[in-house]
Amino acid sequence: MTQAMTSDTIDVMGRRIGVVRQGSGAPLLYLHGFADVHAASADLLPFHRQLAEAFDLIVPAHTGCAATDERDDLDSVHDVVDEYLDLADALGLETFHLAGACVGGWIAAELAVRQPQRVRSLSLIGATGLFVSGNPIGDIFWVAQPEDGIYYNDLRHMLFASRESAAGRALFPDGRGEIEQELLRYRMFRFASQVGFTPPYLYDRKLIERLHRFKGPARVIWGEHDHMVPRAHAQAYAEGFTNARLEIVPGAGHSAHVEAPEAVAKLIAEVCGS
Numbered sequence: 001m002t003q004a005m006t007s008d009t010i011d012v013m014g015r016r017i018g019v020v021r022q023g024s025g026a027p028l029l030y031l032h033g034f035a036d037v038h039a040a041s042a043d044l045l046p047f048h049r050q051l052a053e054a055f056d057l058i059v060p061a062h063t064g065c066a067a068t069d070e071r072d073d074l075d076s077v078h079d080v081v082d083e084y085l086d087l088a089d090a091l092g093l094e095t096f097h098l099a100g101a102c103v104g105g106w107i108a109a110e111l112a113v114r115q116p117q118r119v120r121s122l123s124l125i126g127a128t129g130l131f132v133s134g135n136p137i138g139d140i141f142w143v144a145q146p147e148d149g150i151y152y153n154d155l156r157h158m159l160f161a162s163r164e165s166a167a168g169r170a171l172f173p174d175g176r177g178e179i180e181q182e183l184l185r186y187r188m189f190r191f192a193s194q195v196g197f198t199p200p201y202l203y204d205r206k207l208i209e210r211l212h213r214f215k216g217p218a219r220v221i222w223g224e225h226d227h228m229v230p231r232a233h234a235q236a237y238a239e240g241f242t243n244a245r246l247e248i249v250p251g252a253g254h255s256a257h258v259e260a261p262e263a264v265a266k267l268i269a270e271v272c273g274s
Helices: 046-052 077-090 103-114 153-159 166-171 179-196 231-240 261-272
Strands: 006-012 015-022 027-031 056-060 096-101 119-125 218-223 244-249
Touching (some): 006 077, 027 046, 046 261, 096 261, 103 119, 119 261
Parallel strands (some): 027 096, 096 119, 119 218, 218 244
């Protein structure tokens, strides 16, 4: 039986990090993106709940997101990696499986190449983080504001297979949503701007040179219709790691874990067991 979800704040070096946890088994640390828990939903999504059936799923909120404290000294994505390594220490996680989507995938990749000996497997879903010449990451900040103050068509098009995506409309409906949901979105975009608001956005030019350091099993999972991060980035990640396989999710967009939760959760479970 899957253990009940818990939501708590963990003190890490004097800062509070909000953590949602559910399930039992091998620990799986999951780092969220824009269309995700802590960023567009206060609750776990079907994708997370499926993973929690097989793993001890640990989902922290990024700096300034949801229940995690903001930081005045946040300078780069590497500060976030340090914070998550400190969190792993606080939770007593000597080794763990690691997964992340979008910006969370970028952070996961940076963490894996920093301390590869602690990461048992790595799964990246539509991860940002790489500089690939001629293939810039989409300007998520440009489409964050609704058209005519109401419509999120461009934002849904970037994050999902289409602007009419049912999953996209559920997480990013037109018009003003509930204040709690609006605050989650605002905090996530604010965090992303702190680590990646420099064209071509959300990247670390040197990361691609470090990917070879992670030699464990890896899955690079990409939606067939990702309008935010070009597939060339998926190929660069897959080729950069020593032991990686690229998986394309048919019919899904950038947020493949939201649009095809069962398929993506199965791919992650497979690499965790390899």
